[in-house]
Every structure is written in structure tokens, then in C-alpha cells.
Amino acid sequence: MPKVLLINPPFEQEEESVGRTKSIKKVLNIVPPLGIAYIAAVLEKMGVEVRIIDCAVGLSFQDLFRIVTEESPDVIGVTSTTPAFVKAKKLGEFIREQFPATKILIGGAQVTALPHETMKTGLFDIGIIGEGELTIEKLFKNYRNKRFEILDQIRGIIYKDETGIHRNLDQDFVNDLDSIPMPARHLLPHPKFYRPTPASCRRVPYAVIMTSRGCPSQCTFCDRKIFGMRCRMRSVPNIFQEIQEVVAKYGVKEIRFFDDTFTLDKKRVYEICDEFEKRNLRLSWTCLTKVACVDGPLLKRMKEAGCWQVLYGFESGDDRMLKLLKKGNTVEMNKRAIRLTKEAGLEVRGDFIVGTPGETWESIERTVRFAIDMRLDYAHFNKFIPFPGTELYKRLTDEGHTFDFSKSTILDHKQIYYNNPEMDAADFSRYLDKATRRFYLRPNYILKRLLSIRTLHQLKGQIGGFFAIFELS
Numbered sequence: 001m002p003k004v005l006l007i008n009p010p011f012e013q014e015e016e017s018v019g020r021t022k023s024i025k026k027v028l029n030i031v032p033p034l035g036i037a038y039i040a041a042v043l044e045k046m047g048v049e050v051r052i053i054d055c056a057v058g059l060s061f062q063d064l065f066r067i068v069t070e071e072s073p074d075v076i077g078v079t080s081t082t083p084a085f086v087k088a089k090k091l092g093e094f095i096r097e098q099f100p101a102t103k104i105l106i107g108g109a110q111v112t113a114l115p116h117e118t119m120k121t122g123l124f125d126i127g128i129i130g131e132g133e134l135t136i137e138k139l140f141k142n143y144r145n146k147r148f149e150i151l152d153q154i155r156g157i158i159y160k161d162e163t164g165i166h167r168n169l170d171q172d173f174v175n176d177l178d179s180i181p182m183p184a185r186h187l188l189p190h191p192k193f194y195r196p197t198p199a200s201c202r203r204v205p206y207a208v209i210m211t212s213r214g215c216p217s218q219c220t221f222c223d224r225k226i227f228g229m230r231c232r233m234r235s236v237p238n239i240f241q242e243i244q245e246v247v248a249k250y251g252v253k254e255i256r257f258f259d260d261t262f263t264l265d266k267k268r269v270y271e272i273c274d275e276f277e278k279r280n281l282r283l284s285w286t287c288l289t290k291v292a293c294v295d296g297p298l299l300k301r302m303k304e305a306g307c308w309q310v311l312y313g314f315e316s317g318d319d320r321m322l323k324l325l326k327k328g329n330t331v332e333m334n335k336r337a338i339r340l341t342k343e344a345g346l347e348v349r350g351d352f353i354v355g356t357p358g359e360t361w362e363s364i365e366r367t368v369r370f371a372i373d374m375r376l377d378y379a380h381f382n383k384f385i386p387f388p389g390t391e392l393y394k395r396l397t398d399e400g401h402t403f404d405f406s407k408s409t410i411l412d413h414k415q416i417y418y419n420n421p422e423m424d425a426a427d428f429s430r431y432l433d434k435a436t437r438r439f440y441l442r443p444n445y446i447l448k449r450l451l452s453i454r455t456l457h458q459l460k461g462q463i464g465g466f467f468a469i470f471e472l473s
Helices: 022-027 034-045 061-071 085-098 109-113 115-119 133-141 236-250 266-278 296-304 319-324 331-343 361-373 391-398 425-440 443-452 456-470
Strands: 003-008 049-054 075-079 103-107 126-128 157-161 164-167 206-209 254-257 284-289 307-315 347-354 378-383
Touching (some): 003 034, 003 061, 034 075, 034 103, 034 133, 049 061, 061 085, 085 103, 103 109, 109 115, 115 126, 115 157, 206 236, 236 266, 266 296, 296 307, 307 331, 319 361, 331 347, 347 361, 361 378, 361 425, 378 425, 425 456, 443 456
Parallel strands (some): 003 049, 003 075, 075 103, 206 254, 254 284, 307 347, 347 378
Antiparallel strands (some): 126 157, 157 164
């Protein structure tokens, strides 16, 4: 069996991520890379010697290059989103130059959305497309004499050889999620080294857990290729096996359920709430879901079981924009979910996306006013980024638009990826800064946040968040 390094390259560093707004670094959402932790668990089960290097906890490229040199692995696996691909390429260039015999695999959103473009860089031997567990197991079952064999028979990959680049049939999704080993958290840094955004966390250490995969929604700005559109769910006993592990081994005090739609199956959520109480687990937790998938009794039960916040993808405060985005909800549905969530005693965190095709100054102002008038606890006005693999990316590229992801300033409002013809790019970036300040720097809002603080971690986070927002021009 080969010696394997799985790497999450450096990304959130200085101006490369946050641009001119340096204080934003204090409120970045730095959480464990569960994807490669699952892949590592599969490899360990096969008897492969594997190590994870997660540079998100503060490792630089200099640190990473030193580790790679010391380890001298046979195979290196890299995970990458499209905005982070410039970093994955930098790592690939180093490995190609220093260790030409090492096999380099790449997985994640970048290669899944843009497989041929990724492989044309010449830096990677094999790309893992989509969900990786079944594919990686098949690959390593056919690793002999420092090379992967029968590549033409392995589904879910794109690879290059002396004859060119070849893409195979897609891999099947894992139907039984309970059959996947628990993520290899023992190969990651301790949870205390991660830094969830203050808007989503009250207590640390903190763990991110996925209880399902797949999203049936049709949103035009979201890529669903990795996990697909059919929702597959883990059993409640399997979920709590992981929860008990993170509590017992790492002293975790809070859970973030990172499913796309945690409450899609309400019956299962009730079972999860019951299990928290049966096991006497006094954990706080949060989740993400859709406004159409909640009701009053369910939200109240979640509150009783330790939930304190729900994140909704409201996306807009304008019905016309919601229809264009294919959200499947209306402004009235958004308002109903907010009312029910607050009545249950839960905080409401809202995500919005602004600047998409069809957006106007009037519709974006309705969105900001919606967030303020509905008294959300947190609101994030995300600038539109046409991520590869999404319906909007395809539409815009078909129309002749091109996009440069070589600079990964995702959180800097000054860098606009799509120039909406309805609004000047410079005016739009200034408006985003102003909208954030309008929401967070209201005196009554600041007082509300101060009165809501329950832990020292929250206090530190709120102070950091205040200065990050105050710095916006």
C-alpha cells in the first residue's frame, strides 16, 4: 500500500481572501474539511498509511512544502474549490518539480464542475469527480508497483496518460450513508484550532456534522453535482455514534448540522431531538434548512433539544428575484419562517445573494430592508459569484461572459466577478459595504447583540465582528 498525504491547501490568507478588509479575518468560518476526512477514513479501513494536512488552521505554503518534503509520499490527494484552485495549482507545480514520480489526485468542487479544464493544467494525474468514497476505494484496490492500474475501468474519474485526457462514466452515489466510515477526525487538528464564524457559534470546541447528502432544490446559483439532487439520509443511531465520538474524544460542546436542508424529513428531526434527550446530551446546536421545511411545533421541539439558531437561505426580499433564482419560496414564506422561528425562541440567521442577473437597485434595496425590518439576528449579503457547475454560470458563459477566479477575494466586496448591467460595479461594491453597516451598526441591534451574549467565546466573537464591520468603507 502507498503512503498518502491528503491536503487542504492554504487559502484564507491576508488579502488573497479578504482584500483590503483585514479585520474580516477575525470572523472567517474556518471549519474542518470533512470531505478529505471521509476519504482518509476509507483509506485507513483499507490499510493505507494516510495523513491529512489541513492548512486552514494557519499553515503557510512554506510549512506545507517542508512537510511534503519530509514525508515524501507516494500519492498526494488535493481538495479544491474553484476560488481556491490557484492554490491547488501552486501545490501541484511544487510537487511536479520536486517529486515527479509522485501521483497527484485532485477532488472537490473544482474538478467536478470543470474536469477537463482542471486536467489541462498538466499538474494532476487523476481527478475524482463527485462523491469520492466509492471511487477512491476502487482506485486504491488497483494500486500496484507505485501506479494506479485499469484506470479505464474505474468510474467517477478523469485521468491523463500518454494518449491524452480521458473521462470515465460517473460513479454511483452512496445509497447507504451508514456504510461509510466515520470521518477520520483523529487525522485533523484538534477542534480547538478551528474558528467558526461568531455568527454561528456560541460554545467551543465545535464540530461540523453532515447527517444527509444531496439537495432536491433547483437554485440557479448553486452547484449540486458532488452530492446530487436526491437526498440520502443517515440513520439516527449512526448520527449519534459520531456525536458521541466528538464529545468523548474532543470535548465538543456545540454541533453544527451542515446538511443543505436539515429538516427535509421532519420525522427524522423529531427522532434526533428525542435522542439528544435520551442520551442526556447537553449540547447546543444549529442547522441549515429551507423556509418551506419548518413549522411551529418542529421548531419548538428543536429548541427544547438544544438548538439555538437556524440558518435560512432567504436569498432575496423581492418576489421577482426569488422566482428568477428558482428558490421555490416567496417573501411571505420567508416572513412566516422567521415568525415561527422567533416564536420558538430560536435565533434567525439569514443568507442573501445580491447582484445576480435580473437584479436592480430597487430589488437589492428591498432585500436589505427585508433583513432590517424582519429584525434578523444575523444577515449576510453575499455578492453573486457565478460558480462553475451552476445554471447561472452556464447561462452566462453561453452568452460570452468570462470569469477570472485567479484572485480568491471572495469576501472583499471590491472584487466583483459579474458586472450586472443594471448597476455600476464600483457603486455595487460600495453599496454592499454600506448595506452591511446599515444592518449591523444600528444602536438597537448592537444592544440586542450585547444582551444575547451567553459565553466568553460569543463576547470575543461579537467584538471581532464589530470591528470587522466598522472597518468597511
